[in-house]
Amino acid sequence: MSSLEIKHLFGLHGVSKSDLRQILDTAKQFRAVLDRPVKKVPSLRGMTVVNLFFENSTRTRTSFELAEKRLSADVVNFTTSNSSVQKGETLVDTLRNIESMKIDIVVVRHKGTGVPKFLAEHSNAIVVNAGDGAHEHPTQALLDMLTIEEKLGTLENKKITIVGDIRHSRVARSNIWGMTTMGASVTLCGPNTLIPRNKELLGNVTWESNVERAVQDADAIIALRLQKERMDDALLPSMREYRNFFGVTDKVLSQAKDSTLIMHPGPINRGVELDSDVADGTHSVILDQVTNGVAVRMSVLFLLSGGRFNA
Ligand code: CP
Numbered sequence: 648m649s650s651l652e653i654k655h656l657f658g659l660h661g662v663s664k665s666d667l668r669q670i671l672d673t674a675k676q677f678r679a680v681l682d683r684p685v686k687k688v689p690s691l692r693g694m695t696v697v698n699l700f701f702e703n704s705t706r707t708r709t710s711f712e713l714a715e716k717r718l719s720a721d722v723v724n725f726t727t728s729n730s731s732v733q734k735g736e737t738l739v740d741t742l743r744n745i746e747s748m749k750i751d752i753v754v755v756r757h758k759g760t761g762v763p764k765f766l767a768e769h770s771n772a773i774v775v776n777a778g779d780g781a782h783e784h785p786t787q788a789l790l791d792m793l794t795i796e797e798k799l800g801t802l803e804n805k806k807i808t809i810v811g812d813i814r815h816s817r818v819a820r821s822n823i824w825g826m827t828t829m830g831a832s833v834t835l836c837g838p839n840t841l842i843p844r845n846k847e848l849l850g851n852v853t854w855e856s857n858v859e860r861a862v863q864d865a866d867a868i869i870a871l872r873l874q875k876e877r878m879d880d881a882l883l884p885s886m887r888e889y890r891n892f893f894g895v896t897d898k899v900l901s902q903a904k905d906s907t908l909i910m911h912p913g914p915i916n917r918g919v920e921l922d923s924d925v926a927d928g929t930h931s932v933i934l935d936q937v938t939n940g941v942a943v944r945m946s947v948l949f950l951l952s953g954g955r956f957n958a
Pocket of ligand 1: 707
């Protein structure tokens with residue numbers, strides 16, 4: 648039976664070290680299941696999960712669906728493009744109608760900050776945040792943390808450098824909260840226009856404006872996607888200029904440790920945030936991140952439902 652303190656997963660801000668440890672350790676067990684010939688366990692048999700995706704997704708939606716199926720849950724997928732949201736139905740009405748069909752867990756991605764918490768307040772289902780606006784993307788950070796632990800053994804005392812569009816990045820926020828709780832130090836680097844106005848709210852991090860200095864001594868470098876869809880103003884002169892100053896290229900990588908890991912949440916703008924040589928090179932663990940995403944989501948779904956459905 649799960650002993651998580653959290654009842655839903657809205658974000659990693661405020662999540663205890665023991666909850667994070669339990670999620671990561673359980674994910675390691677599910678990661679081993681994924682290497683078996685039969686990659687399925689009965690943990691969520693009889694439960695129904697709905698994936699409510701109001702924003703586009705490739706990795707997260709597919710990964711949640713696979714995780715749910717690997718746990719033997721019944722899965723319903725909802726996307727706005729073919730739903731009654733197009734006819735003006737509200738978020739709460741959408742949820743209440745879906746919940747009336749006896750849903751146990753809601754996985755939600757939405758452009759609005761706080762939507763997962765709002766849905767939890769208006770339903771009896773367990774809610775998991777699959778990305779809310781520029782706020783948090785907790786399962787992405789958990790899979791990043793699992794990948795670093797898998798490759799380096801621990802997050803304790805590791806230096807993690809995050810490069811790019813910090814201002815619009817829910818991935819950066821979740822990683823900052825999760826990784827610093829687990830004992831890592833986080834350095835942030837990006838153009839002035841892509842640094843949050845209230846950057847002091849990002850907690851105990853180091854800021855570095857020069858990417859070559861930022862990657863020195865880094866155990867892992869996470870390049871972030873430029874979130875053009877969330878940029879209201881012209882915040883960058885050009886993609887070429889961004890690449891020249893903040894792209895992770897072979898030249899930038901030459902300043903880092905031989906053992907550094909290259910990570911990216913995807914989707915990658917090749918030749919902008921990461922050169923292809925780097926994205927596909929020997930330091931890259933980007934596809935390991937994707938594999939670990941299934942294990943982490945299995946862990947989160949399993950632990951959050953523990954005791955409530957399996958008693
Ligand atoms: N990393 C991530 O959230 O990717 P998707 O937008 O494809 O889900």
